[in-house]
Amino acid sequence: MFISFEGLDGSGKTTQANLLVETLRERHHEIDFIREPGGTEISERIREILLDKKHLGMNEITELLLFSAARAQLVFQMIQPALNERRFVVCDRYVDSTTAYQGYGRGLHLDAVRAINAAATFGVMPDVTFLIDISVEEIIERRKKSGTPMDRMESSGNTFYERVRSGYLAMAHEEPQRFVVVDGAQSIEVIKKIIWEEVLNRSQR
Numbered sequence: 729m730f731i732s733f734e735g736l737d738g739s740g741k742t743t744q745a746n747l748l749v750e751t752l753r754e755r756h757h758e759i760d761f762i763r764e765p766g767g768t769e770i771s772e773r774i775r776e777i778l779l780d781k782k783h784l785g786m787n788e789i790t791e792l793l794l795f796s797a798a799r800a801q802l803v804f805q806m807i808q809p810a811l812n813e814r815r816f817v818v819c820d821r822y823v824d825s826t827t828a829y830q831g832y833g834r835g836l837h838l839d840a841v842r843a844i845n846a847a848a849t850f851g852v853m854p855d856v857t858f859l860i861d862i863s864v865e866e867i868i869e870r871r872k873k874s875g876t877p878m879d880r881m882e883s884s885g886n887t888f889y890e891r892v893r894s895g896y897l898a899m900a901h902e903e904p905q906r907f908v909v910v911d912g913a914q915s916i917e918v919i920k921k922i923i924w925e926e927v928l929n930r931s932q933r
């Protein structure tokens with residue numbers, strides 16, 4: 729089973745992906761847990777370029793192709809082999825991040841983004857995608873509390889993040905079978921329970 733987590737930076741998706749992996753491991757499932765961009769040596773090097781604040785002048789097309797290049801290597805080297813062995817794959821971000829951030833957020837043509845996505849994933853798509861939905865105001869609050877410095881992507885401004893959020897919600901509306909939208913303003917424990925019940929339900933189908 730291939731499970732992905734999506735949402736704005738700071739939405740709590742990494743927290744939830746970790747909790748799900750922990751629960752699955754307690755039940756002795758074999759899992760590959762991956763974060764995007766990254767997960768392979770080549771993809772991690774591309775990640776450094778993408779998030780480095782020195783690269784504020786990066787062109788949107790360069791950005792799109794770099795995220796996609798990192799993903800193509802990841803699918804080829806890790807995700808597809810794991811799925812072939814019928815392992816669980818949990819991904820902290822996947823191709824929907826590209827549609828949301830580079831397509832809706834940066835305003836690149838959605839058909840072009842989708843064509844590149846199809847090539848970079850070799851058509852491999854998650855069985856279920858949890859979209860942890862939270863307002864831009866809430867992520868700003870969380871960022872202030874944590875005091876972590878912003879990376880290049882996080883320096884893109886609030887209107888950018890509003891477009892990304894609307895994009896995610898539009899995608900979830902288009903694919904209601906795959907997306908599960910979870911209100912990220914709820915407590916960590918409540919969200920964990922919703923996700924676990926959904927995974928159990930789907931794995932028994």
Ligand code: T5A
Nearest residue numbers: 737738739740741742743764765795825826829881915916
């Ligand atoms: N990107 C990525 C693209 O533009 N295109 C792409 O194709 C891809 C793959 C990656 C960046 O790249 C962009 C998106 C991103 O900008 P990253 O460093 O990997 O950047 O970071 P993110 O994926 O954005 O993840 P973060 O770690 O920043 O945030 P998370 O995972 O959303 O949030 P998490 O779980 O770390 O939680 C953030 C804080 O909130 C608290 C946590 O304790 C933590 O302090 N929290 C809660 N607080 C209250 N209530 C809850 N329910 C909470 N859940 C968590």
